[in-house]
Amino acid sequence: MKLRIPQRLAALTPYQPGKPIEEVEREMGLADTVKLASNENPLGPSPKALEAARKALLSAHRYPDGSGYYLRHALSAKLGVPPRRIVLGNGSTELVELIARTFLGEDGEAVISEGAFVMYGIAVQAPVGEARFVPQAPGYRHDAAAMAAAVGSKTRLMFFANPNNPTGTYIRDHEMAHVLQRVPQEVLVIVDEAYHEYVSVPDYPVNIPRLERHPNLILLRTFSKVHGLAGLRIGYALVGSDEIAETLERVRSPFNTSSIAQAAAIAALNDDEHILRSSSTNLTEMKFLEKGLASMGVSFVSSVANFVLVLLGPRAEEISRAMLGQGVIVRAMRFFGFPEAVRITVGTRSENERCLSALARSLRQAGGPGESGRGAAEVDEVDEKQA
Ligand SMILES: Cc1ncc(COP(=O)(O)O)c(C=O)c1O
Structure with missing residues (x-):
């Protein structure tokens, strides 16, 4: 069958969602994975x-x-x-x-x-x-x-x-x-x-x-x-x-x-209580993540949301795969136009701890942060710290 597909559709790349936990565990033979890849609420539904x-x-x-x-x-x-x-x-x-x-x-x-x-x-x-x-x-x-x-x-x-x-x-x-x-x-x-x-x-x-x-x-x-x-x-x-x-x-x-x-x-x-608990947990945990990233000498973009763009240099995808191998799902950002970055969703304290230690180990395996990931600074050239 020869479908007549409009040219502009042939050129489109479909949206690539974050991998579901079940898929990663099935494919990699893992259990107890942590998903910090789709900016979801780690505390669950109201x-x-x-x-x-x-x-x-x-x-x-x-x-x-x-x-x-x-x-x-x-x-x-x-x-x-x-x-x-x-x-x-x-x-x-x-x-x-x-x-x-x-x-x-x-x-x-x-x-x-x-x-x-x-x-x-x-x-x-x-x-x-x-x-x-x-x-x-x-x-x-x-x-x-x-x-x-x-x-x-x-x-x-x-x-x-x-x-x-x-x-x-x-x-x-x-x-x-x-x-x-x-x-x-x-x-x-x-x-x-x-x-x-x-x-x-x-x-x-x-x-x-x-x-x-x-x-x-x-x-x-x-x-x-x-x-x-x-x-x-x-x-x-x-x-x-x-x-x-x-x-x-x-x-x-x-x-x-x-x-x-x-x-x-x-x-x-x-459900104001759930909204407040979710946003205040996020603020605390964002600080914890940022501190952990800075202590590893990794650059990131200062964020006011529930995720952070981490600048890892040319090895970003390799590092995100290595983290996946340790059961931590983060999102490589090539499809979003940032091939040298991964995005990490802020999780609970234990999820963030696992994420940071998986990142540290993956960085060591990859020989440290790459070119654009070097230096402990957060990137906010414009003005004051955002969050
Ligand atoms: C900026 C922005 N808008 C919208 C959405 C999608 O939200 P929804 O689940 O309501 O389609 C996302 C999800 O990641 C987002 O980052």
Whole structure:
């Protein structure tokens, strides 16, 4: 059979997710592996969400509420955004794809930072769009001003990851204000805040009030990170105008979020204790990891999220394979555009200890940190320590 596959699809590389623990253990004959490869919550799901999901399973023979009425109202009560301006997605990545499919049009273009979360490029290029990649600013940061300046007549969308995965860096409040002021209202500004609950720096933008003033603003959020529900696939978009929400609703698949996920999300949203415990554990453990990395003489990018980009030089992939051999799964970052780095998700104390000792051993085997990994400094050339 000779399928007629569009040329641009033949050129796309599929997203490479972190390997599931079961797959690694099966393939490598290991047990007791530690997975620090997909920026998940090491404390697990909110217990309240688990209870709600169990109850919802009893009605699994029914289709879900396609409008997600109760979840949208719960989000509205918590965040102060009208329910009609909240769109639910099968994880926030589905919303990235939905937005690209809906708004790019025949010959539209999206402005994206180099080194940004890779799904933006894939979602834009898979249907019909062009991606205009803007070089990063020093310190592995989005260059927000250069991105705003790159907007042209074909630009329909701009994607900002704040904080960004895999760099862990963030866009400052004044940079966000500049973008929203500068960019014409026909261009949708999408700010992906998947990790916002982890951020504790004072100049991180609080964007929800901006939805009132900027009808072209879209904020993306997820239950996959601090809420610990990555396996249930649920996220949401907060949008600046009814028009955006209504258009997305026309394209969205009717039952894109399951009844189990909706029920769990409502409970997780209001489980403040779990949110707080998860974010404060992350802060403590991030410091522990950073200290361990610095004591080995390894460079890393200062992160405000729940993962850290570790700069290991040309041997990064070899080192990540050696760590895998010791039962610690981290993520080599070639596919994300950083061939000399691995990304480590912050785990529990015992997971982080295992990770650091596996890294130390792998580094010794590889003869120490490579060229770009040499020197104990964290990389943050721009200004103050971020977290
Ligand atoms: C920046 C960013 N946005 C979105 C996602 C995906 O979230 P979801 O599980 O809601 O699709 C990730 C996951 O790693 C991410 O890093």
